[in-house]
Amino acid sequence: MxxxxxxxxxxxxxxxxxxxxxxVGRHQFDPGFKQGDEVTIFCEHFYRLxxxxxxxxxxxxxxxxxxxxxxxxxxxxxxxxxxxDDSLTNELNRTGIIRLSIILEAEDRDxxxxxxxxYRKINPHLFSNPTE
Numbered sequence: 148m149x150x151x152x153x154x155x156x157x158x159x160x161x162x163x164x165x166x167x168x169x170x171v172g173r174h175q176f177d178p179g180f181k182q183g184d185e186v187t188i189f190c191e192h193f194y195r196l197x198x199x200x201x202x203x204x205x206x207x208x209x210x211x212x213x214x215x216x217x218x219x220x221x222x223x224x225x226x227x228x229x230x231x232d233d234s235l236t237n238e239l240n241r242t243g244i245i246r247l248s249i250i251l252e253a254e255d256r257d258x259x260x261x262x263x264x265x266y267r268k269i270n271p272h273l274f275s276n277p278t279e
Contacts, residue, residue: 148239150229151177151247155188155204158256158263168250169266170230180206180249188251190262200258208250216243 153172171188180186183205190200214225225244253259
């Protein structure tokens with residue numbers, strides 16, 4: 148199965164300098180974004196915290212990963228990495244996963260820091276040093 152994930156570079160852990168990403172879109176086709184293309188992201192993910200974000204960003208990277216169908220642990224990792232529904236496990240065990248990640252970086256780093264802090268509040272269990 149081919150899956151393209153559109154990911155926003157986040158700053159959600161002090162020891163991470165841009166290595167963390169948040170999936171903001173997932174498609175079964177390549178939208179054709181190339182490095183340097185400008186993309187606007189409308190972040191509804193954080194609406195429950197009372198703010199919506201509209202971020203101008205640029206494509207900074209494209210990565211391809213293959214999760215082999217002959218290794219169940221690899222398929223489970225792919226499902227977890229892509230935050231896919233477990234109901235796809237049987238299909239993915241037959242087909243494997245080809246993942247294209249398109250990495251975006253927002254122009255407004257202050258907004259991304261704010262979004263990152265909000266994300267930490269929503270999901271404190273994902274961090275080794277949760278905030279109050």
